[in-house]
Amino acid sequence: MPTSREKHARGDASSPRGWRRRVVETLVVIAVIVAMDVICSFALEQYGSLSSVMWSEYRAAAGEGIDTVVVGSSTSQRAFDPQVLDAALGTSTFSMATPAQPLDDSYTAAEQAIRDHHVRRVILGVDYESLSFDNWAGSHVAFARAKMDGEPLPQAVADYWRLLVSPSFVRRADSLCALFPWGYNHVKLDPGSVAANVRERLSGDGTLEAAKVVNGGWTYYGRGYGNYDNVIDYSLARKETSVAIHGTSDFKEACLNQVADIARLCRESGVQLVVVVTPRPAFNVLVYGEKYSEQMSRLQRVVEQGGGTFVDANLLRSEAYSPLDADFGDGEHLNRTGATRFSQAFASVLQALDAGQDIGALSYSYDRWDQYLSSIKHLSAIVSRLDVGDDGTATVTAQAYTGTDVQVEYRFLLVGEDGGTTVLQDWSSADSCDVPQGSRGQVMVCARQVGSTADYERYCLQGLAR
Amino acid sequence: MDLLSLSFVLFLAVSLAAYYLVGRFSRRSQWVVLLAASLAFYCLVGRWQTLAYMLACAAVTWAAPLALARMGERCREERAAAPDRAARRAVRAAWDRRRRAVLAAALLACFGMLAYLKYWNVLLFEVGLAASPASLGLVLPLGISFYTFQAVSYLVDAYNGRFEPQRNPLKHLLFVSWFPQVIQGPINRYADLGPQLLEGHSAKDVPVRRSLLRFGYGALKKYAIANMLVGTIDQIFSNVTGDIPGSVVAFGVLLYSAQQYGDFSGGIDMVEAASSLFGVRMAENFLRPYFSVSLADFWRRWHVTLGAWMRDYVFFPFAVSRPMRALGARASRLGEHLGRTLPACAANVLVFLIVGLWHGAEPHYVAWGLYNGLVIALADLLAPAFRRANAALRVDTGSRAHRAFCVLRTFLVVNLGWYFDRIYDFGDSLLCLRNTFTNFAPQQFYLWLMQAGVRDSDLKFMAFSAVACLFVFVVSLAQERGVDVSERILGWNCVARGLFYSAVIGLIVITSFLTQNAAGGFMYANF
Numbered sequence: 001m002p003t004s005r006e007k008h009a010r011g012d013a014s015s016p017r018g019w020r021r022r023v024v025e026t027l028v029v030i031a032v033i034v035a036m037d038v039i040c041s042f043a044l045e046q047y048g049s050l051s052s053v054m055w056s057e058y059r060a061a062a063g064e065g066i067d068t069v070v071v072g073s074s075t076s077q078r079a080f081d082p083q084v085l086d087a088a089l090g091t092s093t094f095s096m097a098t099p100a101q102p103l104d105d106s107y108t109a110a111e112q113a114i115r116d117h118h119v120r121r122v123i124l125g126v127d128y129e130s131l132s133f134d135n136w137a138g139s140h141v142a143f144a145r146a147k148m149d150g151e152p153l154p155q156a157v158a159d160y161w162r163l164l165v166s167p168s169f170v171r172r173a174d175s176l177c178a179l180f181p182w183g184y185n186h187v188k189l190d191p192g193s194v195a196a197n198v199r200e201r202l203s204g205d206g207t208l209e210a211a212k213v214v215n216g217g218w219t220y221y222g223r224g225y226g227n228y229d230n231v232i233d234y235s236l237a238r239k240e241t242s243v244a245i246h247g248t249s250d251f252k253e254a255c256l257n258q259v260a261d262i263a264r265l266c267r268e269s270g271v272q273l274v275v276v277v278t279p280r281p282a283f284n285v286l287v288y289g290e291k292y293s294e295q296m297s298r299l300q301r302v303v304e305q306g307g308g309t310f311v312d313a314n315l316l317r318s319e320a321y322s323p324l325d326a327d328f329g330d331g332e333h334l335n336r337t338g339a340t341r342f343s344q345a346f347a348s349v350l351q352a353l354d355a356g357q358d359i360g361a362l363s364y365s366y367d368r369w370d371q372y373l374s375s376i377k378h379l380s381a382i383v384s385r386l387d388v389g390d391d392g393t394a395t396v397t398a399q400a401y402t403g404t405d406v407q408v409e410y411r412f413l414l415v416g417e418d419g420g421t422t423v424l425q426d427w428s429s430a431d432s433c434d435v436p437q438g439s440r441g442q443v444m445v446c447a448r449q450v451g452s453t454a455d456y457e458r459y460c461l462q463g464l465a466r
Numbered sequence: 467m468d469l470l471s472l473s474f475v476l477f478l479a480v481s482l483a484a485y486y487l488v489g490r491f492s493r494r495s496q497w498v499v500l501l502a503a504s505l506a507f508y509c510l511v512g513r514w515q516t517l518a519y520m521l522a523c524a525a526v527t528w529a530a531p532l533a534l535a536r537m538g539e540r541c542r543e544e545r546a547a548a549p550d551r552a553a554r555r556a557v558r559a560a561w562d563r564r565r566r567a568v569l570a571a572a573l574l575a576c577f578g579m580l581a582y583l584k585y586w587n588v589l590l591f592e593v594g595l596a597a598s599p600a601s602l603g604l605v606l607p608l609g610i611s612f613y614t615f616q617a618v619s620y621l622v623d624a625y626n627g628r629f630e631p632q633r634n635p636l637k638h639l640l641f642v643s644w645f646p647q648v649i650q651g652p653i654n655r656y657a658d659l660g661p662q663l664l665e666g667h668s669a670k671d672v673p674v675r676r677s678l679l680r681f682g683y684g685a686l687k688k689y690a691i692a693n694m695l696v697g698t699i700d701q702i703f704s705n706v707t708g709d710i711p712g713s714v715v716a717f718g719v720l721l722y723s724a725q726q727y728g729d730f731s732g733g734i735d736m737v738e739a740a741s742s743l744f745g746v747r748m749a750e751n752f753l754r755p756y757f758s759v760s761l762a763d764f765w766r767r768w769h770v771t772l773g774a775w776m777r778d779y780v781f782f783p784f785a786v787s788r789p790m791r792a793l794g795a796r797a798s799r800l801g802e803h804l805g806r807t808l809p810a811c812a813a814n815v816l817v818f819l820i821v822g823l824w825h826g827a828e829p830h831y832v833a834w835g836l837y838n839g840l841v842i843a844l845a846d847l848l849a850p851a852f853r854r855a856n857a858a859l860r861v862d863t864g865s866r867a868h869r870a871f872c873v874l875r876t877f878l879v880v881n882l883g884w885y886f887d888r889i890y891d892f893g894d895s896l897l898c899l900r901n902t903f904t905n906f907a908p909q910q911f912y913l914w915l916m917q918a919g920v921r922d923s924d925l926k927f928m929a930f931s932a933v934a935c936l937f938v939f940v941v942s943l944a945q946e947r948g949v950d951v952s953e954r955i956l957g958w959n960c961v962a963r964g965l966f967y968s969a970v971i972g973l974i975v976i977t978s979f980l981t982q983n984a985a986g987g988f989m990y991a992n993f
Binding site for chain 2: 025026028029030031032033036037040137138164165169170171172173174175176177180182183184189388392
């Protein structure tokens with residue numbers, strides 16, 4: 001039996017002093033961990049995220065009237081220019097869309113706007129991935145943290161707790177790891193980026209100024225809306241397809257339920273809901289094949305059953321909206337010019353809706369997918385793949401994304417490592433070409449519509465490495 | 467439900483609170499809380515619809531030992547009443563036959579369920595009678611392999627009279643369904659686990675800090691190593707073509723070594739820690755296997771409880787069976803060593819064939835099992851030749867250098883085996899093996915990875931895994947030398963511990979975020 005002195009000497013946990021010491025030690029350990037968390041958040045958590053810009057601008061507009069809000073992910077954020085909509089419709093629109101905004105955060109944003117401003121219209125911009133992909137933990141955390149910034153502590157804690165116990169978090173490691181938010185929306189993990197982030201925080205700049213620094217080329221135009229001016233390079237279409245980035249999956253039931261929840265919220269609040277599939281280059285619709293119409297029609301049913309209005313901007317007839325090649329910043333987003341043109345067109349759709357017209361007539365329908373396919377009169381993009389046989393023979397095969405009525409011809413050129421070109425196969429309808437053994441460099445695949453005399457309408461480069 | 471998640475933490479907190487609260491009033495009733503928690507966990511993590519299989523398995527393995535015990539008593543009564551020795555022998559023989567029939571029926575029921583749910587569809591697919599390995603829509607119950615093997619060990623041990631069978635079906639159900647073990651083992655024995663589950667514990671006896679430390683160590687292995695690497699491994703081995711460079715294959719297999727160890731042993735660390743918070747110590751399942759000096763040694767350190775199960779219920783019964791004894795006798799004419807080891811070699815091949823099938827019915831798993839069995843069998847058969855060679859070359863087999871050589875050799879042999887485990891097409895496994903030796907092509911390494919879809923960032927972020935691997939290596943090395951690493955860390959001053967925990971948490975947070983789309987559940991969840 002140890003004496004009390006012996007127990008004290010070894011800090012025996014069963015003695016009162018041992019317990020006290022153990023508790024103090026534990027508190028110190030927790031304090032060190034919290035301190036490290038705070039320091040890391042200060043240094044690593046992105047200062048000037050677009051979510052924080054949205055929320056700070058939204059709070060700044062507290063005294064202004066807002067009757068329409070745009071919610072959704074970056075495709076929505078970069079498709080709707082509130083000032084263009086307002087000029088055409090006489091409304092007062094604010095964009096609450098943020099990058100990779102998950103649908104439950106869209107619900108939160110819409111709910112907040114309905115509560116604060118009694119808005120009369122919610123525009124939910126979505127794309128295929130909004131419904132097929134529900135794993136946006138980083139965006140969730142950034143959105144919640146930005147929302148918390150201007151809230152009283154109890155509300156902020158309640159909001160964050162709600163995030164941690166939300167269905168997409170509670171059963172995953174994110175529900176614990178998000179207690180360390182710097183891991184979710186951090187700057188590049190190199191000394192230069194960390195130092196720049198700390199400097200920006202200490203500079204006294206607001207989040208908007210910081211966002212302009214962080215997001216090079218991004219310009220803020222007010223009312224929650226900002227955009228880029230870059231234009232897509234169609235020769236890189238293979239990398240730009242959403243399928244290449246995210247793969248193709250069916251829409252998740254959970255995502256469709258979240259859309260139904262937003263529809264219910266709007267219906268019960270007497271708010272008009274318009275769900276818009278945002279514009280993208282035709283190749284990025286065609287790449288899904290018939291899955292696109294099959295899955296989007298599921299979304300359309302959910303929206304219409306919930307009392308909302310559904311518009312697929314990609315299926316609008318040319319009289320209503322016809323994007324130009326230069327309207328897109330990449331395979332999924334409009335640039336500023338594209339957003340202006342689309343917002344003008346979309347305002348007309350809303351005017352027709354407000355006038356009680358049947359806006360369904362403005363679009364092709366998913367039931368008549370063939371009509372949509374034959375409506376595409378241009379060559380949207382060309383991609384290629386390289387097949388190497390066991391015997392070392394290489395074949396480049398091209399795939400053109402275009403309408404069913406468009407006749408395409410191809411030319412294959414070998415671009416050597418010195419930049420010189422050799423025609424491997426001149427213009428013909430053959431979409432594949434054997435590459436001579438030992439060739440080095442890249443194969444340039446050119447495509448144009450039959451009858452065209454252009455050098456090419458679209459091209460892509462196929463590496464011959466391996 | 468991930469083990470590293472708020473839902474599991476809340477589940478654990480509620481279960482622990484209920485367990486120790488009940489313990490304040492009645493230690494004898496604490497096991498009821500464990501049973502309720504285990505069934506709730508099974509329904510939360512698996513599908514409640516598959517609970518019936520576990521209940522059926524528990525019912526069979528509860529009833530059969532009781533029937534066997536009852537038959538034993540009847541046998542004793544009848545023998546006592548028998549007039550002479552011959553009659554007693556006849557009575558015993560008759561009851562032994564009946565007892566064997568009961569055992570066989572119970573084993574058939576348990577393994578029948580496992581075989582039907584796990585192998586039937588794959589078998590039909592392999593012979594062209596099913597459209598895909600999952601086309602029948604059979605739902606594999608969570609942990610079926612683990613609880614079946616554990617329940618069967620109870621059944622066989624009870625048959626052999628190792629303990630009195632449990633009369634309370636709910637207490638037996640707790641042994642089968644104990645929630646930390648159902649995800650991925652270990653396969654516990656009743657004699658070790660049963661009493662701990664039933665005896666009740668007090669919170670003050672529980673090594674909380676050690677348990678939390680082990681939980682964190684497991685999470686680090688799981689997230690910073692396994693989950694970080696799984697995406698790259700998938701990209702490499704789902705793009706196997708005739709010209710895949712051997713350098714890429716070797717890289718993929720090495721990553722798989724780390725990934726598999728991180729995933730499996732990390733998960734085991736987490737469930738062992740969770741169990742120990744209730745005062746229940748489960749069997750150890752990993753003993754630093756990559757420090758093994760031979761393949762046989764490796765399998766004594768990797769998935770220890772499966773190895774012990776195979777040893778006790780397959781290897782020994784088979785090795786001492788009448789045909790094997792006869793084989794040994796015949797072989798001994800060619801030499802004493804051969805006579806002694808040949809039955810064991812045959813038993814090893816059988817054991818590893820079963821282990822291969824336990825992983826799955828696909829041909830590559832069978833090949834992987836046979837590879838391990840044959841290598842171990844050959845090593846046993848050739849042991850005298852190796853000894854003679856060592857003597858002739860004057861190799862100091864007790865030296866540190868020789869041990870390092872053996873560890874390295876074993877590492878290579880194990881990794882060759884992983885070719886058949888990880889590459890899901892047997893033909894591709896052979897192709898990759900060939901290219902490793904005939905087309906290593908390191909100059910194509912980077913280009914090939916890029917073409918397979920591995921991004922620069924994936925390679926860059928492997929630095930996190932490298933740090934974690936280094937940490938695990940240092941800890942394992944210290945443990946090999948008998949250092950109690952947990953005790954050392956818990957002995958640091960609290961500020962140093964806080965900083966250390968922050969670093970580990972930071973690594974887990976970053977890697978968890980980086981891999982949130984790459985990893986599913988524990989890869990051993992369905993074995």
